[in-house]
Amino acid sequence: MKHLPVFVDFETTGCDFFTDYPIEVGLIFCNEKLSTLDTLNTMIYFEEDERRPLDLRKGERLEAAKVHKISQEEYERYAKTPKAVCQEIERRVVALECEHPPVLVSDNPVFDYYFMQKLFHIAKRKFPFYYHALGLDSMWALCPVQRGKSPHRAFEDAQITLQCFKETFPHTVWAAK
Numbered sequence: 001m002k003h004l005p006v007f008v009d010f011e012t013t014g015c016d017f018f019t020d021y022p023i024e025v026g027l028i029f030c031n032e033k034l035s036t037l038d039t040l041n042t043m044i045y046f047e048e049d050e051r052r053p054l055d056l057r058k059g060e061r062l063e064a065a066k067v068h069k070i071s072q073e074e075y076e077r078y079a080k081t082p083k084a085v086c087q088e089i090e091r092r093v094v095a096l097e098c099e100h101p102p103v104l105v106s107d108n109p110v111f112d113y114y115f116m117q118k119l120f121h122i123a124k125r126k127f128p129f130y131y132h133a134l135g136l137d138s139m140w141a142l143c144p145v146q147r148g149k150s151p152h153r154a155f156e157d158a159q160i161t162l163q164c165f166k167e168t169f170p171h172t173v174w175a176a177k
Contacts, residue, residue: 003103003130004096005030005174007165009157010115011068013054013061020061021046021054022115024070025085026155028162029092029102032174036162038092041155043070044119045079053079068152082123093128101130107161109135136161136168143168 007028014020022044029038046054053076056065080088093102106112113133120127136143143164165172 002098003100004032004098005034005105005134005165006093006102006129007105007158007162008112008116009106009154009161010112011070011152011154012064012115013056014064015111017114017118020064022119023054023056023075023079024068024154025116025119026153026158027089027092028155028158029096030162030174034162034166034172034174038095039155040088040092042085042088043075043079044085045075045081068154070153082119083125086120086123086125090125090128101128103130104133105136105161105165106133107136107157107164109133109137136164 007030009026010022011024012020012022023046024043025040027040028036029040031037048054055061056070056072056075096102104113104116110133113129116129117127
């Protein structure tokens with residue numbers, strides 16, 4: 001099988017690739033018929049300095065927190081190190097047993113692809129995904145699935161992207177042999 005799809009979404013501390021951090025990731029690993037094989041929904045722990053966790057209530061991060069609604073307490077309690085998150089992702093990629101690296105599919109591919117690369121770079125791990133990503137960013141007008149007004153959380157947004165892809169392209173077989 002060629003490249004299998006992995007639907008992805010990140011919540012971050014902001015939109016600046018250089019200064020902001022990915023703090024939550026939702027992933028849905030699919031087969032060629034877009035059936036779910038595995039999922040991952042986790043927060044990613046970063047530190048303000050060597051003694052304090054990243055403060056989500058600080059400056060511009062507060063604006064991002066208004067969108068994703070991740071509380072400081074929830075972040076500090078459940079977030080895992082970048083290395084631990086990358087190892088969980090790597091285990092799932094290996095379990096796909098596919099011939100080529102999987103392709104990230106997102107509603108905002110540049111944003112999510114970059115933050116995935118940043119996560120693996122920070123963790124000093126090899127990037128396990130294909131060097132192209134597929135985006136639905138320009139196809140939302142065609143999608144019959146409507147996004148809700150609830151807080152954006154990574155896993156729920158990845159689920160919406162998968163659902164939109166299935167409904168927009170109902171007869172798609174993902175990867176040709």
